[in-house]
Amino acid sequence: MHPSVWLKPGILIIYGSALDTAPHKHHAIQLILPSPNASYQLNNTAGTGALVIDADVEHQLSMASGWILLIEPLSHWGKALQEKLAGRPTCDIEQQSSTMPSIAGSDDQPFPLLTPLFEQLGLGSYPNTFTSQPTDKRIQSLVSQLDKCINGDCVKPSNWRAAQVAEQLALSESRFLHLFREEMAIAWRPYLLWRRMFCAINALKQGSNATQAAYLAGFADSAHLSRTFKNNFGMTIRQALALLQLKSYSNLNK
Structure with a gap:
């Protein structure tokens, strides 16, 4: 296999x-x-x-x-x-x-x-999208922007601070945070962290080393990325790359 x-x-x-x-x-x-x-x-x-x-x-x-x-x-x-x-x-x-x-x-x-x-399995046919579908058009637009990262058109997540996003959506920061949790059933910060890990995985798949992937995904360094990765997936990035036979091993921290 x-x-x-x-x-x-x-x-x-x-x-x-x-x-x-x-x-x-x-x-x-x-x-x-x-x-x-x-x-x-x-x-x-x-x-x-x-x-x-x-x-x-x-x-x-x-x-x-x-x-x-x-x-x-x-x-x-x-x-x-x-x-x-x-x-x-x-x-x-x-x-x-x-x-x-x-x-x-x-x-x-x-x-x-x-x-x-x-x-x-009784789970329905192939869907048009795999992302959560908020009803509020402002949150829909925000999720669509985050989706671009998977295709490589990524905005460094330092630009995704709640205050900045709220301003772009013409909302107060508190109103944005409340609306996002209401629409997505998760707070903005952990959701963004989840998306940042996807960004890092995509970068590694495209040949970036761990330091480059960490930077692109908005992590402090490769060690920070690897710790976060292990908390969410139960393995370090080194272990994941070894499992998946990918070659971006340089600058990895256990």
Whole structure:
């Protein structure tokens, strides 16, 4: 199995083997899909089928091989997964092994491959977007600006201070912070941090070293980025790059 990672606004997909994380939690809902005849260990409990972990639930995961999807909670697929969770921290989803997608290499796009599986799991068809969809047009515009970072058209996050964003939206800082939490079900600062990590991952995928990625994503240095990465994904950037067989190892800190 060739390990691979894909990023789109609102979703991070990992396909790999020997996945092993320290205890961590993050903003996203997590969907675990072990490969046929593979298993996982979640908080020392064994399982073999599809599993959903709610956002902000601490967990430790080991999996022999398979898929991990991190999905924004208020996106189309995120809402479908929340319905499955029904307020529980985790839930199993029945699946047919014959529907498990498989890819030949990292250049393949997994999204069409995942659609039949999501339909079989009762989670709906391929969505137009993976990001959370706020109803307020000002917050919609802000999220759209953040989405550009995934495509490389990134504005350094030092320009995303709450006071500056509020001024651009013609709001007071307090009103902006309240509105953003109301629309996105998360405070502005942790949401921006989550997006900054996506920015850093994208930079590393494009060949930047850790220092460059940290700068582009608005972190103080590569050590700060790696600590934050481990808190949210349960592994250092060095471990992630080794797992995914990427080559941007220079200036990495454990």
